[in-house]
Amino acid sequence: MGRNAVGDVRWGWQCPRCETDVPVTRDSGSETFCWACPQNTCPAVGFGFRSRRRARIALKEYRERYQDIYR
Numbered sequence: 001m002g003r004n005a006v007g008d009v010r011w012g013w014q015c016p017r018c019e020t021d022v023p024v025t026r027d028s029g030s031e032t033f034c035w036a037c038p039q040n041t042c043p044a045v046g047f048g049f050r051s052r053r054r055a056r057i058a059l060k061e062y063r064e065r066y067q068d069i070y071r
């Protein structure tokens, strides 16, 4: 786990693909949380999370999958 452990405040909300700061927002309609990379050219997105923590975990998992593919 180490530096990238969930709950480590040093690990931020950065896009797994381009490292841009990614805002996590709450969808008032569905009561879920989502995140989307603000870069128009970047397809990274996640949605349908029941908490900010889950959204953050998903960001971490996305990053790990992405790095596995392009390692």
Ligand SMILES: [Zn+2]
Pocket: 015, 016, 017, 018, 019, 020, 037, 038, 039, 042, 043, 044
């Ligand atoms: Zn991005």
